[in-house]
Amino acid sequence: MSTPLLSVRDLCVEFSTERGFVRAVDRISFDVMADETLGIVGESGCGKTVTALALLGLVPSPPGHIAGGSIKFAGRELVGLPEAELRTLRGRDIAMVFQEPMTALNPVFTIGSQMTDVLRRYRGLTRRQARAAAVELLATVGIQAPATRIDEYPHQLSGGMRQRVVIAMALSCDPKLIVADEPTTALDVTTQAQVLEQIVKLQQQFHMAMILVTHDLGVVAETCHRAFVMYCGRIVEKAEIGTLFSHPRHPYTAGLLRSIPRVGQHEKEDLAVIPGMVPDLLHLPPGCRFADRCPRRQARCEESIPELDGGNDSRARVACYDPH
């Protein structure tokens, strides 16, 4: 098997708050291959966005810091790398797409000037070459009339178009890895469908690796090859996308899948519910973090944390003492 492009081992991210230290990401490990899309799924506060930020060296510090573990990208260790080196890496090899495109674009510059900045700086193009390249990129992400759109300001574009521009900017230096944090969450369903279709197409066309962070299981099912589910800073299950949805093994994954209403299955009866709520990260139980909401809880679940284990199968793993 080929070596992974990105290899994360025992990553821990901590934040200091007024009420004490919070470990938002707790000893997580995963690999991303050079041409696959990996999904990170979970509910708010589970640590999925912090994981994405940590990969890019963007955890706000203070209050946060990487408290341990390693992030290897193309054989190079990123944890502890000086900011200047991280910055070149971020523009060129790893790109990021954020949830809200308006915050990623500068409102006082045209999209053209923002795009050519990146192209001239990292690809060393002249002004004229950069402009031509930017027009081409806008066309690649499906923007109509790119030669006129390039001179418009972000506020003149719709939400879907802005997100396409952000994706075009992310693509501009032929990155090896794109980290997309909820890229379609702020968009309407019909626009979301357009953008998702584009993302899948581009990932295949450019042979990039992609990490897609989302709370939407539907989005994961339609775009990712593999995914892992996070709960309270830990990975609870990791699997191929088909397996994850057809045979979820962790009670949390199974519960999540049962609790979403699906279009076309109209039954006006109660949805399956995961009782209770996510525990406070400041007061985590000593054992499995899902234990007090879990229908399969046993005595030892409350004593120690089950490790992510798949026996002989390295592709599918679950952190549970009594998985499905």
Place this chain on the structure above:
Amino acid sequence: MTALLEVSDLKKYFPVRGGLLRRVVAQVKAVDGVSFTLETGKTLGLVGESGCGKSTLGRVILQLQKPTGGKVVLAGEELTSLGPQRLLEMRRDMQIVFQDPFASLSPRRTVAQTIREPLDVHHIGTRAARNRRVEELLHVVGMRPAIMDRYPHEFSGGQRQRVGIARALALNPKLIVADEPVSALDVSVRAQVLNLIAALQREHGIAFLFISHDLSVVEHVSDHVGVMYLGKLVETAPAKEIYRDPRHPYTQALLSAVPVPDPQRKSRRIVLTGDVPSPMNPPPGCPFHPRCPKVMAVCSQVAPPFVDVGSADRPHRVACHLYA
């Protein structure tokens, strides 16, 4: 069966002012001639993308905003022409649950004060009786009365939304407008709140106008579904019907755009081109015609009539020239 709520040709236009003299230079037709009826104890789900006017419609029905034209009849009483005194009395019968449980609860009031407020405003019962009613309401929404004297910041999103629902229930309303009540909640908590709403409806016979952009949620809770586009209803039908046999091309595209949490099912997706036009300058004829995959010559000239394509007991109405 009698209709609890009858809305006919309801309009809400917002003036757009411009120029030196702040003259009205244009109008945003947020709600443009909407008619429907809602029966006692039933739920009408209203779906549409952002800016389609669904929230404005909810507010105009409750007279939180004055309509520009049209009628709203609740329990035989025409609301748009009522004086302030009578309108205040009518408000007992109609309540609202807002989207964001963080913004809709006052941070300076305890849970008990918030839930008791409608009772105080309408001078219902003695102080002791009101407090007993608050306890009862907390019990109904599945919260312990012990939390009465706590403040909203101490609760999670799902718990706050329960408080918002308890407040809406305080006066035993006949109609509740729920404007995206679960959109701010995580999947596992969302199912809890949806089940609560369903249970309340069964036990108290309350009619709901359930506004949401999430088609799967709307399908799950609704008896009837209405689809809005640019201020107009384009299709209404029984919930089962509209998902099994959507007639309007917009409804078809909207349904096919929802990401399905099942990687095996390759969806036959209708991806729309372009964006929703500005409601300030809607296209002539059918508002959907510039994006419609089945557009005909007549569509850009004449607005399609709202015709019934269902049977006598299962009305299915659609505004499209394909069926006219």
